[in-house]
Amino acid sequence: MSIVNILRHIIEPGFFGSGPVHIALAVGTVIAITSAVTGVFTVTRGQSFAGHSLADISTTGGSGAFLIGVNQFWGYLAFGAGAAAFMEMIGIQRRRGRDVATGVVLGAALGLAALFLYLGTQYSTTTGATFTILFGSIFVITPSTVPALIVSALLALAVVVALARVLLLTSLSPDIAAARGVPVRAVGAAFLMALAVSVALSAMIIGAVLSTALLIGPAATALRITKGPVRAPAVAAGIGVAATWLGILLAYDSYYWPPAGRGWPVSFFVVTLIVGGYLVSYLRRPAARAEPVPDAEHACSAL
Amino acid sequence: MFGPLMINTWIAATAVAVIAGMTGFFAVLRGSTFAAHAIPNGAFAGAAGASLLGLNPFAGLAVFSLAGALGIAGLSRRARSDVATALTFVMMLGIGALFVSWSTGYAQEAYSLLFGEVFGISADQVRPILVLGALSVAAIGVMFRPLMFSSVLPEIAEARGVRARRMELAFLLIMALATSMTVPVVGALLMFSLMIGPAAAARSVTARPALAMTLSVAIALVTVWAAIAISYRSDWPLGFFVGVIGAGFFLLGRAYAAIARSARTAAARPAA
Numbered sequence: 001m002s003i004v005n006i007l008r009h010i011i012e013p014g015f016f017g018s019g020p021v022h023i024a025l026a027v028g029t030v031i032a033i034t035s036a037v038t039g040v041f042t043v044t045r046g047q048s049f050a051g052h053s054l055a056d057i058s059t060t061g062g063s064g065a066f067l068i069g070v071n072q073f074w075g076y077l078a079f080g081a082g083a084a085a086f087m088e089m090i091g092i093q094r095r096r097g098r099d100v101a102t103g104v105v106l107g108a109a110l111g112l113a114a115l116f117l118y119l120g121t122q123y124s125t126t127t128g129a130t131f132t133i134l135f136g137s138i139f140v141i142t143p144s145t146v147p148a149l150i151v152s153a154l155l156a157l158a159v160v161v162a163l164a165r166v167l168l169l170t171s172l173s174p175d176i177a178a179a180r181g182v183p184v185r186a187v188g189a190a191f192l193m194a195l196a197v198s199v200a201l202s203a204m205i206i207g208a209v210l211s212t213a214l215l216i217g218p219a220a221t222a223l224r225i226t227k228g229p230v231r232a233p234a235v236a237a238g239i240g241v242a243a244t245w246l247g248i249l250l251a252y253d254s255y256y257w258p259p260a261g262r263g264w265p266v267s268f269f270v271v272t273l274i275v276g277g278y279l280v281s282y283l284r285r286p287a288a289r290a291e292p293v294p295d296a297e298h299a300c301s302a303l
Numbered sequence: 304m305f306g307p308l309m310i311n312t313w314i315a316a317t318a319v320a321v322i323a324g325m326t327g328f329f330a331v332l333r334g335s336t337f338a339a340h341a342i343p344n345g346a347f348a349g350a351a352g353a354s355l356l357g358l359n360p361f362a363g364l365a366v367f368s369l370a371g372a373l374g375i376a377g378l379s380r381r382a383r384s385d386v387a388t389a390l391t392f393v394m395m396l397g398i399g400a401l402f403v404s405w406s407t408g409y410a411q412e413a414y415s416l417l418f419g420e421v422f423g424i425s426a427d428q429v430r431p432i433l434v435l436g437a438l439s440v441a442a443i444g445v446m447f448r449p450l451m452f453s454s455v456l457p458e459i460a461e462a463r464g465v466r467a468r469r470m471e472l473a474f475l476l477i478m479a480l481a482t483s484m485t486v487p488v489v490g491a492l493l494m495f496s497l498m499i500g501p502a503a504a505a506r507s508v509t510a511r512p513a514l515a516m517t518l519s520v521a522i523a524l525v526t527v528w529a530a531i532a533i534s535y536r537s538d539w540p541l542g543f544f545v546g547v548i549g550a551g552f553f554l555l556g557r558a559y560a561a562i563a564r565s566a567r568t569a570a571a572r573p574a575a
Contacts, residue, residue: 111546
């Protein structure tokens with residue numbers, strides 16, 4: 001009896017009966033798993049900045065699509081994929097040039113974002129749109145887009161899983177991979193494309209902030225705890241899903257919390273949980289293994 | 304366009320371009336463009352917090368950009384720097400989202416912090432920008448040689464006693480200083496565009512440090528001046544023009560570099 005009562009206190013009544021919560025949990029799970037698995041390779045390859053930029057850029061595409069009256073889904077995907085292609089073209093292969101190339105593409109895209117938002121607010125006075133675009137809102141997903149979302153997310157996940165072995169080889173030792181006849185650049189491009197799709201989808205649903213948190217945080221934590229090529233993505237997915245569920249639950253609970261009395265944002269809870277988890281694994285690691293530059297980075301620097 | 308109402312805009316924008324050109328040069332050289340994106344954007348959370356408490360947004364920006372710099376530098380000690388940057392950044396934005404959800408009717412102000420409010424800036428706002436700008440320029444001037452050394456040849460610099468970690472922290476702190484000054488003027492998103500495009504363009508044209516930095520500042524100035532002029536005429540947002548012109552300069556720089564390279568190869572092999 002008392003356990004039920006305690007649970008009632010933790011889980012606000014109505015949590016499991018709410019339609020938006022069901023959708024948020026379902027979509028959040030798919031996005032968390034896809035992001036975490038893609039994230040393990042993103043972190044190993046040192047492409048965190050690209051991962052974040054693609055989220056920002058695809059939201060620009062979303063607001064552009066909104067302006068011309070196209071389904072936002074396509075705006076997100078088109079801008080994410082286009083930006084990935086651009087970054088690939090202007091030299092994302094070299095490690096140092098990579099972040100600069102990413103930065104230039106992101107800078108131009110942010111300019112476009114300013115324009116789209118300006119034109120958008122010309123026609124409608126909803127400045128709140130700026131905010132939803134940046135921070136997203138997992139509770140306002142339209143049910144009709146859910147199937148298309150899940151299918152694309154699973155597609156991106158499938159590409160990453162199919163490429164997993166070659167990706168790992170090209171990430172850790174590109175020279176050996178090249179010697180073995182692996183098309184290193186093509187593999188990199190394919191991965192970047194899958195990353196773009198996965199990030200664009202998560203940015204559309206949960207906003208650019210959460211998308212980056214779910215991409216990098218669980219993967220980085222998992223890579224600190226474990227190293228296996230199967231175990232790391234599995235652990236990352238577990239962390240991502242746990243943080244998402246707990247975050248949604250806390251956001252639902254926070255509805256009556258001070259000071260505003262209208263709920264704390266999901267993104268805050270999920271980000272805090274993910275960063276907190278990372279910090280625990282970060283501080284736990286003894287100094288012996290705490291090389292500032294893990295071996296993967298040395299291998300990557302030749303990319 | 305050059306009337307008394309606009310004069311503060313021109314002064315502030317010029318100061319911002321100089322400092323963005325200089326810090327951006329090091330950001331591009333060190334490959335820490337992610338930090339250049341994360342610190343200004345994350346600092347916006349500080350401004351949101353300050354406005355929630357009724358404080359001066361400058362204070363919030365300064366506190367959060369410093370916290371961001373320290374967070375990135377601290378986490379980078381034992382983790383990859385891009386991961387450290389990403390996690391510090393999302394944490395700051397997460398807190399920003401919380402602050403925004405607590406305050407009411409904040410959206411318009413947040414928009415101007417992200418995208419800047421360069422037109423209609425007052426003389427009171429120009430003064431702190433000039434002071435902080437001069438400080439950042441002085442800091443870069445003092446640290447130019449060791450910073451340059453540790454950016455280009457980190458191993459040799461370390462052997463000669465230039466501590467790479469300390470230099471990284473110093474660089475991030477300068478970035479934080481520059482950020483708290485520029486974000487209210489050009490906005491977090493544009494500060495980034497203005498740092499990366501011109502500096503990357505300058506880098507692809509020349510490898511000589513002093514020349515590249517001067518060129519980076521010059522391109523940033525041209526970018527921001529042209530953007531203000533066009534934006535003033537067309538009424539479209541400044542940020543759009545800064546982003547597009549900056550990227551345009553980068554493409555020009557890359558084209559120039561490609562032509563110069565092929566000319567060199569042709570000169571080296573006259574028979575071919």
